[in-house]
Amino acid sequence: MTFRTRFRYRFGDIDDAGIAYYPKLLHYFHCAFEDWWSDALGRPYALLMHEDKLGLPAVKLEAEFFAPVRYGDEPWVHLGVLRLGTSSVEFGFWMTKAKEAAPLCRARVLTAAVDMETMKKRKLPEVWREKFEGFLLSEADFPRGR
């Protein structure tokens, strides 16, 4: 199972070439990560950080941009879990125009579970590991560009 959420690509998220500024595409991927916590896992990321003192900062990412995203697009962002470690999680994100279309861009984002008070690595709590397993995505299903 993967998670998906829809966005309106915004008027101010454009660059001087008239298309999506790529750091903003990574912002939309982060927004999808936030929506996944709220809508699929039932625990808003703000509460996870502030009350449970658990955070998942990015330590590494790889992104590919296959086709331009423009103002007026209402793209879907999809999220799956590519790899689950003891204290790390690698997410796969991709953006499509329609629900089932070819990806416009994609990114794998490696995150580390950290204690938000010390910012030190910690073990991923079992309760989340189990939930994350429901979103496991094989490399073969992480869609490539044209």
Place this chain on the structure above:
Amino acid sequence: MTFRTRFRYRFGDIDDAGIAYYPKLLHYFHCAFEDWWSDALGRPYALLMHEDKLGLPAVKLEAEFFAPVRYGDEPWVHLGVLRLGTSSVEFGFWMTKAKEAAPLCRARVLTAAVDMETMKKRKLPEVWREKFEGFLLSEADFPRGR
């Protein structure tokens, strides 16, 4: 005396109309406020907030946009103090293409001195009031658009 600092208007700060997205113009004004602390007052705003526990959040602003700003522009932002209260300061900001040119946009931003720990209003410390007086700007000298 007014303070001025120069920026490069950035590739990603453009909207789908091909010109500056106006919330970004207010961001550049905030950057000028930060530069004023570092370069004119000799106390970086980060230290003022973190060590002195003093902040100056905006409570009200008025902005006017006279002419478009584009990617490739290297505008000057000017800052003056329009009004100094017991615990409030009103700043005037304006952006020009060349140092002495007509304004492309301007804003007056009313800020309140707050204690960063309680976020309650506090009296503006005398040391800063005196320094701010050096940047007082009369309404007549706050440049209008065409």
Place this chain on the structure above:
Amino acid sequence: MTFRTRFRYRFGDIDDAGIAYYPKLLHYFHCAFEDWWSDALGRPYALLMHEDKLGLPAVKLEAEFFAPVRYGDEPWVHLGVLRLGTSSVEFGFWMTKAKEAAPLCRARVLTAAVDMETMKKRKLPEVWREKFEGFLLSEADFPRGR
């Protein structure tokens, strides 16, 4: 009648004081303006600009910030039309935590109808003037802060 739309205030839209960076609040107001075109008027603003060659850039704005907005908030943004001129429209925006609550911030934004090819002022088309009339908001109904 006013228009309202709900947002998730995002993880990356925070400043170093731990609350909403105010230029971002104006960005959320612009997002509400875009949603109004798509959801209430039935003509996405991207098509209005690209196909009908009509745009409504801001020429002046006044904003007031009454209470902090934080990450995890899911605020409503409300939009009404405060004033309709021949070629100008003044919008009122305000943000609330719950649908009916007191405003966290508000802004009036004066826009000018322009031809997107020449960027010159033009008359507001009658078809839009009529639709905009349905969203007229009296000053008395534009909510003030505490």
Place this chain on the structure above:
Amino acid sequence: MTFRTRFRYRFGDIDDAGIAYYPKLLHYFHCAFEDWWSDALGRPYALLMHEDKLGLPAVKLEAEFFAPVRYGDEPWVHLGVLRLGTSSVEFGFWMTKAKEAAPLCRARVLTAAVDMETMKKRKLPEVWREKFEGFLLSEADFPRGR
């Protein structure tokens, strides 16, 4: 030879964890790329795109985040050319606190030379290829994290 340019990390470029929002770090890398055109190559990227109709959009990137960047930091961003193809250039960027310090983060960004009118790939002009050669950086000199 590598290029370097200094930034002030800004008040509004922070996330709710109190550190740099990582899409913003990639924005600072892009700003360094823009400064490189203006300051090292003598041709502002805006003119390259608008007059010479040449652009270098990112098609792929890999980023690593080694240590947090905070408000008040005044980091250096360094740029080198990791690989020069017929119509592609791979850049290496890294950010350091002081000029010679260990990297806080780094990214390799693969760009494709495109004609800005057709957005199709084109051969990198010889004049730029030669200039880019002056910034070639070996993998061994692209600094790794701790």
